[in-house]
Structure formats: structure tokens, C-alpha cells
Amino acid sequence: MTNDETATSPLATSLVERVDAAIAESVAPAATEVDRTGEFPSASIAALAAAGALGATVPAEFGGSGAGVDTASEVIRRISGACGSTAMIVAMHYSATAMLVAAGRADALAEIAAGTHLTTLAFSESGSRSHFWAPLSTARASGDAVVLDARKSWVTAAHHADSYVWSSRPLAAEGPMTLWYVPRTTPGIAVAGGFDGLGLRGNDSCPVVGADVVIPRANMLGDDGAGLDAALSVVLPWFLVLNASASLGLMQAVTAATTAHLVGTRLEHVDQSLAQQLPARTRLARMQIEADRNRALITDAAGAVVAGRPDASLLVLEAKASADQGSAAAADLAMTACGGAAFRRELAVERRFRDSRAAQVMAPTTDALWDIVGRALCGLPLIDPAEFGRAEPGQAEA
Incomplete structure (x- = not known):
């Protein structure tokens, strides 16, 4: 199997060909300037959206191509060969889309399939850093709505994503986490500063603060506490x-x-x-x-x-x-x-x-993965329950 060999299905072949054309025409020529300035690669993302890349993993019932993680892997590999920042943005988009697919979020998925919606993950937090499994952000009921408060530490494409797949402590149930669909333009959300990093300089990975962010209870992704x-x-x-x-x-x-x-x-x-x-x-x-x-x-x-x-x-x-x-x-x-x-x-x-x-x-992180792999091999819980955080469901950490 050569480095350029792809999945054999006509769908995967057609998608990869379109992605290759977008890379050659937009992503690769912009990569040096994206790195030099740290600017978000808007033109590259638009070209990939036009090529069908953003909606590739959305099931056909919502208007997408229904590609699996194997085809998405090939797409990301090719984009990364030209521009690491653009690849990371699309990788986070695919990861968040997977959760929206699992939750059947039809409104967002139709827009993603059309190439008009970029999504991302909002997991890591200032209080627990890379221990994404221990959110300290909160969710509380307010009538038929839910109010979210959080200090997210790093959110890829923070200024440019149309939505975040957002983690918090549970609303009322037991468990360490609940997930939510949060449009970026929801009042109370503020992206703090910009990104001026060593590498992946155009990925717009920034802190996001949520203060009294009101969303419908229906924006819960899955069950409360099962995040x-x-x-x-x-x-x-x-x-x-x-x-x-x-x-x-x-x-x-x-x-x-x-x-x-x-x-x-x-x-x-x-x-x-x-x-x-x-x-x-x-x-x-x-x-x-x-x-x-x-x-x-x-x-x-x-x-x-x-x-x-x-x-x-x-x-x-x-x-x-x-x-x-x-x-x-x-x-x-x-x-x-x-x-x-x-x-x-x-x-x-x-x-x-x-x-x-x-x-x-x-x-x-790599260190965390080594530990998790070792735990799996030894038959231990993948994550130490002691790391799930001390806050009670629905209550902020002091």
C-alpha cells in the first residue's frame, strides 16, 4: 500500500480527489502565510467546504456523504501534509460532528452537510486543564432552559466555529459530565484573546468564557451525566x-x-x-x-x-x-x-x-495516553475516578 493509496469506494475516491484539488488550489499556497501571521485559514476552510470535506462524515439522511473515520483519516493526512493548522481545525470539526451525529442533532447536521457550519470541541478547562474528563463548569436549570457557566482553556477555531460541543458538570444526575450543543453566538459567550503559539499558528485555539449562557434543555447531547x-x-x-x-x-x-x-x-x-x-x-x-x-x-x-x-x-x-x-x-x-x-x-x-x-x-497528552494504555493492559479503569473532580452536580467548584 503506497502513501497515496486511499479507500477503494467511489465515494471516498471522489471526496479525496476534490480535497486534493482544494489543497493544491487553496490550502498549500496559504500555509506559509497562515504560519507567519497566525491568521485563521478562512479561505482554506471555505475551499474544503466547497469540496464537500466539512460534510463528509454526516450521514446521508442529513444530507452528508456518510464517510467513516477511515476516510476522514485520509482527508486529514492529506490536509496536514500541506498545512497543520487547517488539518487540526478540520480534525476537531469531525470529532465534534461525531457527537452531533450520535445525538441526532438534525439542524446542525444539515448545515454541516451543506458546508455552511463549522463545529468544534469545548472540553478542556482552566481548572482541570488537559484532564478533560473532569469538567468544573456548571449547568443549572432555569425553567425550561439551562444556564451554563464555564472557563474553557483552549477551544480550536474559537472565534470562527459556528457551534461548540460543550462539556459541563451534570445538570442533576450522577456522573462526571454532561454534553451540550452551544451555538457560538449565544449571549454570554466570550472568546478571550487570540492565539500566538509555537506551532499550528492558525488554528485559533483560544480560551472561551461562558457566563450565564442560556440554552434550551433540548440542547443536551445524550443523557444527563452520561457525557x-x-x-x-x-x-x-x-x-x-x-x-x-x-x-x-x-x-x-x-x-x-x-x-x-x-x-x-x-x-x-x-x-x-x-x-x-x-x-x-x-x-x-x-x-x-x-x-x-x-x-x-x-x-x-x-x-x-x-x-x-x-x-x-x-x-x-x-x-x-x-x-x-x-x-x-x-x-x-x-x-x-x-x-x-x-x-x-x-x-x-x-x-x-x-x-x-x-x-x-x-x-x-502523550503521558496520559501511556498511562491509559497501561491501565487497559492491566485491567484497571482507564481513568482514575479520583480525577473526576470534587464539585457536586450542578454546583460550581469554590
Whole structure:
């Protein structure tokens, strides 16, 4: 199977062809400027929406293409090869869409299918940081409505998403979490500041504050108190596979850039290309092996999710943990193999070096994933119940 091989269904092939055209026409040409300025890649997202990418995973009954996580993985890999920021925005969109599909949120899904609605996750919070399974934000009843209060720490596409899949403490039930559909323009929501980060500079990942945010009770996604189960069983497999796929696209892109540099650059005093130098070649080989190893794991994990295999949960956890490390390792090797040229922006190696650092600290972090995988292997609860937070349902943490 080659790096460019895709799912064999006509639907997947047609979608990938349209996505490739959008990448070539819009995403790739804008990537350097998106990184330089930190601006949200609005034109790239619009081009992908026009190509049918935003609605790809919405079931046909709501007007979408009904693509699975395997096809979405391929889309994210290809986008990431051109622009990591754009790939992360679409990956978060697909992850949030999975929850809207599970909840049958027809209004939002029809708009997503039409390419007119971008959604995202609003899980991580200032009080619990990367421990997304322990929200401190609250929900309280107010007649037929619900009032939400929260300090979300990082929300991708915070200023630009049309909706958030939002976590809070339960309204009244037992359990650590309830999920909600929250339109971004709901009064009481404020996006705090902008994003000026080391890598993925255009992903608009910003804090979001909710103060007396009133939404209909019908905006609850699933049952009260059952949000953690939904997050783990519905959202997390998509999030993990797609994050891993973004890291894979980065690995493949940085390997291709390194190959081109080594082959095309000469040491004139010995009349040899850099590719003829042994240390550079061995570093390149290690990069390719890292990419191929992770491609095999990600493909298997996505296939396990689609097939409902019993090993799917473990494989998706492994996939992100492995790809997090693999992308950083490949980018490190590229910086060394390309030498001083890698520090210049035109080679795009240093951009991918910076982008490769993000995945390791994106919840669940690599350290957390290693612990969760170990817990799974030992038959322990995946998350220590002591980490679910101390607030009572419906009450804010003091």
C-alpha cells in the first residue's frame, strides 16, 4: 500500500480527489502565510467546504456523504501534509460532528452537510486543564432552559466555529459530565484573546468564557451525566485517529521535503549531493520508517473502529501516542539532516518542526495516553475516578 493509496469506494475516491484539488488550489499556497501571521485559514476552510470535506462524515439522511473515520483519516493526512493548522481545525470539526451525529442533532447536521457550519470541541478547562474528563463548569436549570457557566482553556477555531460541543458538570444526575450543543453566538459567550503559539499558528485555539449562557434543555447531547461515556466511546476514537493522522501527514511531508533537499543540494568541492552522505541518508531512512510504521498502526486503528473490532479502543489510544512521538522524532531528524537550511522558512522544515510539538501536549497528552494504555493492559479503569473532580452536580467548584 503506497502513501497515496486511499479507500477503494467511489465515494471516498471522489471526496479525496476534490480535497486534493482544494489543497493544491487553496490550502498549500496559504500555509506559509497562515504560519507567519497566525491568521485563521478562512479561505482554506471555505475551499474544503466547497469540496464537500466539512460534510463528509454526516450521514446521508442529513444530507452528508456518510464517510467513516477511515476516510476522514485520509482527508486529514492529506490536509496536514500541506498545512497543520487547517488539518487540526478540520480534525476537531469531525470529532465534534461525531457527537452531533450520535445525538441526532438534525439542524446542525444539515448545515454541516451543506458546508455552511463549522463545529468544534469545548472540553478542556482552566481548572482541570488537559484532564478533560473532569469538567468544573456548571449547568443549572432555569425553567425550561439551562444556564451554563464555564472557563474553557483552549477551544480550536474559537472565534470562527459556528457551534461548540460543550462539556459541563451534570445538570442533576450522577456522573462526571454532561454534553451540550452551544451555538457560538449565544449571549454570554466570550472568546478571550487570540492565539500566538509555537506551532499550528492558525488554528485559533483560544480560551472561551461562558457566563450565564442560556440554552434550551433540548440542547443536551445524550443523557444527563452520561457525557463522559459519550466522550470516550463516540468522540475520543475520532479525535485520537484524526490527531494521529495529522501527525502522519506532517511526518510524510517533512520526509518528502528532506528527500528533495538532500537530492537537490550539492557539495561542489567533492562533486556529490547531500544524498550521497551517509549520515544524512540514515536519518532520512529513519524518518521514512517512522512514517510507515505509524501509517500501518493508524490504518489498522481506523479499520478497527469502522469494523467495531474489540481491539479498537486500545489501538486508537496507541495510534495517537505513537504518532505524537513519531512526528516529533521525524522533525528532529529532518532538522539535523538538512542542517542550516532547515532553519530557513522557505524549506518548511522548521514550520513542521514547530507543528510537531503540539500533539504531545494536546489532551489526552502523550503521558496520559501511556498511562491509559497501561491501565487497559492491566485491567484497571482507564481513568482514575479520583480525577473526576470534587464539585457536586450542578454546583460550581469554590
